[in-house]
Ligand SMILES: NC(=O)C1=CN([C@@H]2O[C@H](COP(=O)(O)OP(=O)(O)OC[C@H]3O[C@@H](n4cnc5c(N)ncnc54)[C@H](OP(=O)(O)O)[C@@H]3O)[C@@H](O)[C@H]2O)C=CC1
């Protein structure tokens with residue numbers, strides 16, 4: 001059994017990790033931390049876990065964490081980097097769901113996250129945990145940087161087009177919408193039902209911190225640096241991301257875009273390319289570790305439109321983290337992740 005610890009078990013991604021790991025056949029969760037809820041039984045706070053998780057929240061104690069095989073950090077940005085260097089020295093392998101180890105350049109990190117990185121020497125060692133690109137490196141990694149939610153949907157949508165070299169990398173536009181759970185569980189006026197319900201708005205148009213992450217991931221697939229306009233929006237729903245992606249074809253000749261997408265993802269257990277003409281719905285991936293994608297070419301013109309949906313808490317966070325753990329531990333990648341989306 002893999003001995004697992006979770007730092008930050010009371011946040012939305014931490015609870016989602018608990019939900020997924022509670023029925024994982026090869027995992028024993030032996031420690032879940034919360035400073036605010038230390039001593040409280042997990043199942044008393046989250047009744048969906050009654051009968052599955054018989055643990056109480058504890059303070060994040062480094063000695064207990066060192067007794068785990070894998071530690072997940074489901075903590076705010078800038079938290080994991082404080083304790084990961086010491087934890088790695090004990091031989092524990094780490095999966096960080098936050099952004100601390102996603103960007104390779106510490107200057108870029110400081111620019112977007114507004115704090116100095118405390119262990120920039122680990123940034124090159126950390127493997128970006130997008131299995132559809134980095135599976136081999138993830139298997140050998142001691143430190144995995146789990147991608148951001150928007151970054152997952154946007155990259156999975158653009159990857160086949162850039163790899164095939166058929167679109168102008170300077171023409172990329174990502175219009176992405178997220179449910180409110182993307183902002184986490186902490187109290188915030190802007191996330192109240194009265195503020196978000198029956199309303200819809202863009203935010204972060206001047207620059208969102210997933211922009212450098214997406215560009216860093218897509219640049220190696222392109223012969224010239226990509227130029228991306230990324231606009232996130234907040235939707236009055238709880239879970240889900242819908243990314244509508246645009247790119248301009250180099251040549252307006254007939255290309256089988258459907259075939260390109262189907263071939264790229266034919267062996268991927270967690271990317272589902274829909275038949276031509278379909279429109280994916282966020283509810284089809286709610287609770288599931290899946291990215292559903294459709295590719296369109298409106299009016300046969302030279303603009304490709306890709307639609308990609310994920311559950312921000314599953315393929316956008318906890319599910320992808322478990323997928324990475326399976327790969328790191330040599331388990332079949334789908335172990336514990338054969339989840340069907342919740343309709344309606
Ligand atoms: N929500 C989403 O859809 C996604 C989130 N992420 C990222 O995952 C991480 C967690 O997100 P989310 O679950 O939404 O966050 P929440 O704000 O909902 O939860 C944060 C958790 O971290 C704990 N925590 C906070 N500060 C510290 C600290 N200094 N040391 C130890 N534990 C701490 C909190 O418990 P306590 O304070 O009691 O210790 C709480 O359990 C974030 O970095 C987020 O950006 C990534 C992808 C998607």
Ligand SMILES: CC(=O)N[C@@H](CCC(=O)OP(=O)(O)O)C(=O)O
Pocket residue numbers: 077097098099147148149150178179180181182183184209210232234
């Ligand atoms: C709706 C909403 O607020 N979403 C979050 C994205 C959450 C996420 O994945 O961001 P991390 O990079 O911090 O992990 C945001 O835009 O900040």
